[in-house]
Amino acid sequence: MRESTIMKIHYGTAIAAVALVAVHVMLRVVQGFAGSLEYESVVANYRFVPYAIMLELILVLLSVHGFNGLRVILLELRQGPRYERSVTYGCIAGMIGLIAYGSRTIVMVNMGMA
């Protein structure tokens, strides 16, 4: 993929994530910070489908943005075909792993397994 396209994705995921994370944080503040972290409240959040979808979107957006940012930082430090390939594939693996692990939590709690 062209680097210009990757940077457009980087900026797009950033803008979308800012909007969704703002909603996520606002809900913590509105519910009362300590109260919103109680077990029943957290499980209720996960079981409310629109909120679960929002959490999944935040997970994907921030994973893509975060691991691409890490890739950019690592490529600034050193260059070379083998190094660049290792960094790119390493970051893609990290991103997929994190999305899979986070999605597992969202899906399992949403389906009543917690």
Add this chain to the structure above:
Amino acid sequence: MSGIRGMADPRRFGIERVAYWLMRLSGLGLLAYFVAHIYETSNILRGRVGWDELIAMTQTTEGHVVLTIVIGMCVFHTVNGIRVMLGHGGVGVGRPARPDYPYEPASQNYRHKAGIYGAMVLAAVAMMYGMAVMFGE
């Protein structure tokens, strides 16, 4: 100093270089927090006891201080990121001109400097608000 070390020296090249470092450090910090947060929230699958154990571990003074730093990093990264995006889109970088002595780059103007200082101030305000919420309860 020369090469990458010279380029990276935050004491040279003004506030823009400080912003460059803060952007990268806050990005790495936020990624580390995000990974930890995904692991932390997965503890809900351990049931009420597991969740309450984890919350008791994080809802401490140290936990609140870490979260306050995360809030600061998040706000700085967001506001400075918007500045960088606008700059890449050509907003606020001035008109291209012939490089004459003392070779001041048009892109490093007061608008972008104000953006960097603004990001720092907003991060500090958000940290204070976050502390008021967390320590106020």
